[in-house]
Every structure is written in structure tokens, then in C-alpha cells.
Amino acid sequence: MLNFPNYYNNILNNYPSYIPSIYEQTIEKDLNRTFPDEAFFQKKENIDKLRNILLAFSRRNSSIGYTQGFNFIVGRILEIVEDEEETFWVFCQLVEDKLPVEYYHELAGVMVDCAIILEKVEKIYKDLYKYMKSKGFDIWLNNLIFKLLMSLFIENTHKSIYLSIIDCLFIYNEIYIHKACLILLSLIREEIFKCQNLGDASNLFDLRIKDFKYQKFGYELIKSDFGLKIEVIKKQREEKLPKILENIKKMRKNSKKNKPKN
Numbered sequence: 001m002l003n004f005p006n007y008y009n010n011i012l013n014n015y016p017s018y019i020p021s022i023y024e025q026t027i028e029k030d031l032n033r034t035f036p037d038e039a040f041f042q043k044k045e046n047i048d049k050l051r052n053i054l055l056a057f058s059r060r061n062s063s064i065g066y067t068q069g070f071n072f073i074v075g076r077i078l079e080i081v082e083d084e085e086e087t088f089w090v091f092c093q094l095v096e097d098k099l100p101v102e103y104y105h106e107l108a109g110v111m112v113d114c115a116i117i118l119e120k121v122e123k124i125y126k127d128l129y130k131y132m133k134s135k136g137f138d139i140w141l142n143n144l145i146f147k148l149l150m151s152l153f154i155e156n157t158h159k160s161i162y163l164s165i166i167d168c169l170f171i172y173n174e175i176y177i178h179k180a181c182l183i184l185l186s187l188i189r190e191e192i193f194k195c196q197n198l199g200d201a202s203n204l205f206d207l208r209i210k211d212f213k214y215q216k217f218g219y220e221l222i223k224s225d226f227g228l229k230i231e232v233i234k235k236q237r238e239e240k241l242p243k244i245l246e247n248i249k250k251m252r253k254n255s256k257k258n259k260p261k262n
Contacts, residue, residue, distance in 0.1 A: 046078065
């Protein structure tokens with residue numbers, strides 16, 4: 001921000017009008033879905049700031065653009081940092097420097113990490129995973145992890161949890177995203193065993209986890225190990241990414257193929 005004092009203003013206000021952002025409509029739709037029950041996000045000036053930051057980022061990173069979940073991440077950063085331009089640069093650092101390059105590019109990195117974490121769950125919590133698999137809860141677990149990663153836990157967990165995760169992400173590295181998923185699962189482990197049907201699992205994963213408060217989560221995050229190593233995770237990402245990208249390519253192709261003609 002100090003090196004490029006006019007950058008944010010220029011990309012926001014002096015962007016060529018002949019290069020429309022394909023993300024503007026999606027961003028606009030998500031603005032009022034961003035924590036609508038909270039007073040901070042009911043103020044027009046804060047919604048305007050949120051819109052500006054998301055639009056500026058989509059122009060800066062056209063290959064990523066905008067994806068659902070960004071509104072929640074930027075919203076919380078804005079709430080803490082308060083300054084609009086500073087929030088923009090904090091978000092840029094988070095996505096561009098603290099996460100893998102492909103993380104939000106068509107959500108490929110999110111899908112890769114989701115697959116890696118599920119493999120870890122199956123290995124570390126064998127009895128729990130076996131139970132979830134037998135009940136068909138593994139699908140809900142996959143959806144939960146995917147949603148957690150999309151918004152970096154911000155949309156789906158309590159403040160006492162997601163702030164610790166973001167802190168560790170900035171201070172250390174993205175291995176703490178994997179640790180956080182494993183810890184969360186351990187905290188609701190006994191409740192999962194009590195679930196007897198998909199309705200119970202749905203309520204637990206989609207509703208209960210949002211209200212789950214754990215003030216010692218940061219301590220657990222630092223203390224935990226799970227045998228995870230960032231070098232190994234990076235290697236696993238490299239191995240899984242090509243297949244994920246190929247699947248995305250096929251889905252995109254099928255989508256165009258099945259799109260009704262005018």
C-alpha cells in the first residue's frame with residue numbers, strides 16, 4: 001500500500017469502462033447475504049466498502065475474480081481493520097501470499113485440500129470415519145470441509161474459532177487449515193456417534209458447528225500435531241491438482257454441451 005499509494009483508487013475508479021467485470025452481478029447478490037443479522041453489515045457505508053474491495057480484487061486478479069466465500073472473509077477483515085484500502089491489501093496478502101496460487105482458481109485448491117483432509121480423517125479417526133461411512137455421513141463431512149475451506153472457516157464457525165485460524169495462517173502457514181478441520185472434528189466426535197440419520201448429521205454439521213464456542217481453540221491449534229508436515233501436504237497437492245483440474249475441465253465442457261440453445 002505504501003509502495004503504490006494510488007493503486008487502489010486507480011483500479012477502483014479509473015478502470016477502463018470497456019472491460020466490464022463479469023463478477024459484478026454475483027458480488028452484488030452476495031453483499032446482502034454477508035452476515036445480514038449483524039449491525040455492522042446493515043450499514044450502507046460498510047456494504048459500499050465491501051463492494052469496492054471485492055470489485056477491486058476481481059479486477060486485480062482476473063484469473064480468480066470472485067467466488068462465494070470472499071464476501072465473508074473480506075467482511076470480517078473489514079470489521080477488524082476498518083479502513084477500506086488496508087482491508088483490500090490484507091485480503092490480497094491472504095489470498096496471494098498465504099494460500100497456494102491455485103487455491104481459489106475455479107476452487108481447484110479448495111477441492112485438493114478437501115480430498116487431502118478427508119484422507120487424513122480416514123487415517124487418524126478410523127472408527128469415526130467408519131461409522132460415518134456406514135451411515136452415509138461422509139457426504140455431509142465432505143460438504144462441511146468444502147464450505148469451511150471456501151470462507152476460511154469464517155462463515156461457518158464461531159469467532160472464538162475462526163480468528164485463531166486466520167492468525168495462524170498469517171503467522172505460520174496453511175498447514176493450520178488442515179489442523180483446524182481435524183480439531184473441529186475431534187470436538188464434535190461424540191456428537192457424531194449419536195447421530196442416527198442424515199437429518200441428525202445435517203443439523204450437526206450445518207447448524208451446531210456454527211454455534212460451537214471453544215475459547216481454547218487457538219491453544220489446541222498450536223499444540224496439535226497430527227503428524228502433518230507442510231512439505232508433505234505440498235507434495236500431495238502437486239499430485240492431486242492435475243486430476244482435479246482435469247475434472248473441472250470436463251465439468252465445464254459438459255456444462256457448455258448441455259446448455260440449452262436459444
